Amino acid sequence: MQLLLWRSNSSSAISDFAFTAYFRSGRIYVVDTKANPRSPSLHKVVEPEDIISKTGLAYAHTSHCLASGDVLISFLGDKDGNAEGSGFLLLDHEFNLKGRWEKPGHSPSFGYDFWYQPQHKTMISSSWGAPAAFTKGFNLQHVSDGLYGRHLHVYSWPGGELRQTLDLGESGLLPLEVRFLHDPSKDTGFVGCALSSNMVRFFKTEDESWSHEVAISVKPLKVQNWILPEMPGLITDFLISLDDRFLYFVNWLHGDIRQYNIEDPKNPVRTGQVWVGGLLQKGSPIVAITEDGNTWHSDVPDILGNKLRAGPQMIQLSLDGKRLYVTNSLFSAWDKQFYPELVEKGSHMLQIDVDTENGGLKINPNFFVDFGAEPGGSCLAHEMRYPGGDCTSDIWI
Secondary structure: OOOEEEOOOOEEEOOOEEEEEOOOOOOEEEEEOOOOOOOOEEEEEEOHHHHHHHHOOEEEEEEEEOOOOOEEEEEEEOOOOOHHHOEEEEEOOOOOEEEEOOOOOOOOOOOOOEEEEHHHOEEEEOOOEOHHHHOOOOOHHHHHOOOEOOEEEEEEOOOOOEEEEEEOHHHHOOEEEEEEOOOOOOOEEEEEEOOOOEEEEEEEOOOOOEEEEEEEEOOOEEEEOOOOOEEOOOEEEEEEOOOOOEEEEEEOOOOEEEEEEOOOOOOOEEEEEEEOOOOOEOOOOOEEEOOOOOEEOEOOOOEOOEOOOOOOOOEEEOOOOOEEEEOOOOOHHHHHHHOHHHHHHOOEEEEEEEOOOOOOEEEEEEEEEEHHHOOOOOOOOOEEEOOOOOOOOOOOO
16 A cells, blocks of 8 residues: 655645645645655745746645646635635646636635536536635634635636536535545535535536535534534545545544445435544543533544544545545644644544445554654644545546
8 A cells, every 4th residue: 555645735646746735835846756656756846936926826725637737726815815816727747837727707706625527517616715814723703704715616617617606605614625426427526514514515407507405414512611612523524435435524623534325415324433533532621512411522542552633634545445544634723723732742644444335434453653753843744645546636537
């Protein structure tokens, strides 16, 4: 098994190169993963000054490699952190700047993730928030102030025309990761809405427009000794297995990972759940309150003598669907706010063993990668990728 892990906020791997984009520096790094897979080397750096001068874009996030050989990257704002500056950058096959992908006047109101489905000539992007807001940590007032998103943007593919904007309302606050089903003929997908803690399904209607509905809802928990009387799950990542049978998502604050059978995408069925951290694990001063007034903590095991820190954040699934890998850093400013110990002691990576026949999740007791023991000091681990592609990067045409 070979897995690429980048200590950054975004990456996408293809057979020869991996692309990583860094919020703080604004640089895009192109890493050669083919020449020596065990020792990747830096191939090229795209400097932020060049990106800004040509496109006005800043705060890079998601990258996808296109069938044309180009690379498409989403950006979350302009150099001053305004969401109105968000959009999409095209690099050619030699990683030179080509310019914006979307047509003039068709930029999204907020930027974050995106996924395209070529057979339906559609790309859909999501909307986190204004960098000027989220880079300082989470402030609930900023949601009311309109500094966070709740929309999906529907684009023509590959034309780059904004055809429709879906307002997800209060049930779709902070829509982050967005995925179509892998079957390229399917016209349905999901988006994880972090603050509302809902999985929203989007789909094409008979008149060729797009609509949406809540498919899975995680109820907020009543709690004591926290900043609010109720705690959302905070769905920060999800993925769909390559055979489109299972959907997995994380609740970064609650601390659990869930598995759902989505063979009927309209009616997901929960088939697995495992607790791997969170704010409610035993020993925490924060307690959850049940409907009958009792208190409870989640039971989180130690792994190889290590207490699990923070909550599950990014996930990646092995190509056979039997191993789910999980890291625990969301974004350094938010890590410091909700899990200060994580910044001090560093991240870790876990392996969750998956029952692909009947459904079910179990923590592998013999797998623990500690990023707190790096030579240069503790690190915050985020995205994971398989060389050659995986279920969060590959798109079929």
